[in-house]
Amino acid sequence: MTNDVLKYSSETQGIVSRVSLPADEEPEILSLRPERLSEYVGQAEAVETLEIAIAAARKRNEPLDHVIFHGPPGLGKTTLAHIIANEMGGTLTVTSGPALEKGGDLIGILTHLAEGDVLFVDEIHRTPKTVEEFLYPAMEDFAVDFVFDKGVHARSHRFRLKRFTLVGATTRVGLLSAPLRDRFGIFRSLDFYNEADLIKITLRSAALLEVEIDQAGAAELAKRSRGTPRIVNRLLRRVRDYTQVRADGVITRDTVAAALALEGIDEKGLTRLDRSYLKTIINFYNGGPVGIEAIAATLQEETDTLVDVVEPYLLKIGLLIRTSSGRKAAEAAFRHLAIVPAEKGQKSLFGE
Structure with a gap:
């Protein structure tokens, strides 16, 4: 080794070395997610259910029953999946229903899971039907069936999987098929936080x-x-x-x-879109009732955005009423927006 090489090696020792430095262990992005159930705030009933189920599964030295969480976005479904993997000592694999376009995508993930690992499928209700059918034997028997060749030469082979836990999350539980829904052992609903x-x-x-x-x-x-x-x-x-x-x-x-x-967020937490939604019902449709498609067309927004993002909170705090004939603005919505109902006088917006 020449003197130049020795000098270069000495100068770069602080940058490249075989020793793990503190900077190597720092996360790239600070995560605010709790890592244990003891750190999790809220959803007391769901947390207690998981505590009991996890403790029992660890005593029996077997994977946790398959779990599904449903509720509006942002309430902690993904966080609970991370916590389950940490509590059970397994590795978490994350995917989503729309990402599983073919059966081979799911099979590739399942065959790489180790004993006790956790597979988290977000928006599981959007999993294609052909892919969903591979989940049935995987969840019940920890196996997947392959079919080789076609016609009279077709033959089936069953591949055994390591025992794993499937955690599903959905914002539209009504869209889950009955065969898939019935295969989950733990079914918990997450509600808005106080x-x-x-x-x-x-x-x-x-x-x-x-x-x-x-x-x-x-x-x-x-x-x-x-x-x-x-x-x-x-x-x-x-x-x-x-x-x-x-x-x-x-x-x-x-x-x-x-x-x-x-x-653009007011004292009740309403965004500009929330207020535009309520004003559309009040100003264009006399307070309702009006169909969601008409509201979406007026606002030029997707129906799913209004149903999944806007409406749940407005219904929760009593500003919106959903009836069989359509959506209606509640009296509280008129008061919050400082709008006088038409039958009582002239309407007046607070402008935005």
Whole structure:
């Protein structure tokens, strides 16, 4: 080895070495997800069910029953899948229903699962029917059946899989086929979070992000987050940016209100799309009832967006009424938007 090579090796030793440095172990993106059930906030009944099922499965030294979570987006379905894998000591493999276009896609994933691993399928109701049929023997018998050749030469071969746990998540549980739904041993619904739990999540996330926030600021964020942890964490990041640039770095009730005013989010957590949805029903259709297709056409939005994203929270807080003849704006919606019903006087929008 020449002197030049020795010199180069000495100069770069701090950059390239056989020793794992602290920087090698740092995550690229800070995750706010809890990793254990003990850290999980909210959904008390679902968490207790999982605690009992996981403890029993570990005592029997067998995989957890297949689990399905359903509920609106952002309530923790994916987070619970990560927690189940951590608690059971297995590796998590993540995919989604639309990504499994062919049976071979699913078989490739299943055959690579080790004993005790967890397969998470998001939006499982959108799995193609031909792919879904491969799940039936995999969930019940931990096996998949291959068919070779065609016609009179066709023959079947059963491939044994390692025992695994399937965790499914869906926002449209009614679209699940009965054969698939019945093969899940644990069936839990996740509901919107109350304000107290959202405050706990906000304070925990702020500590992880190393952001200073007072109790009033956390309460204001929780109130505007639509009962959804994913939204409260997203809003916390936006308020953090605003506070660091326009304020003294401490998140308070006033900085939350100012920052979210720029985002178009009001004191009830309604976005511009939520308010446009309600105003469409009130102004164009006299408060309803009106069909969802008519509302979607007026707003030039997809029907699925309105049904899955907008309506659940409006129904939850009583601003929207869904009837057999269509959607109606509740009296609370008129009051919130400062609109006087037509039969009582002249309508007046607060403008936006």
